[in-house]
Amino acid sequence: MKRKAKKGDALLELLKVFLENPGLSxxxxxxxxxxxxxxxxxxxxxxxxxxxxxxxxxxSILYTLSERYYLKFVNNGGKRI
Structure with missing residues (x-):
């Protein structure tokens, strides 16, 4: 059985991956x-x-910039800052 993700879940999961591994690309x-x-x-x-x-x-390499941006992004409801 496939697990169905809730809407908006993928974006936060993606962010989590980046933030849990700072400095990694x-x-x-x-x-x-x-x-x-x-x-x-x-x-x-x-x-x-x-x-x-x-x-x-x-x-093709992606990496994070800063946590400050992340917090603004989340507080803004996932909209563009």
Whole structure:
């Protein structure tokens, strides 16, 4: 039986992965395995995080910028800062 995620879950799971491993960078494939979501959701959420300035991307490698941004992002209800 497949586990159905609640809406908005994937985004927070993605953030958690980044914040639990500060200083580490991830490729998309690894992230997808970690949060067990489809390619489409992962890409969509990554774009949202990149727009809000939490994640920076160089080529296919992604890494976090700061926790301050993360807190603003969460307090803002996941909308662009």
């Amino acid at each position: 991830f490729s998309r494939k690894i992230l997808q395995k970690k949060i067990r979501k489809t390619v489409r959701t992962t890409n969509y959420n990554l774009r949202r995080l990149m727009k809000s300035g939490i994640i920076r991307r160089e080529g």
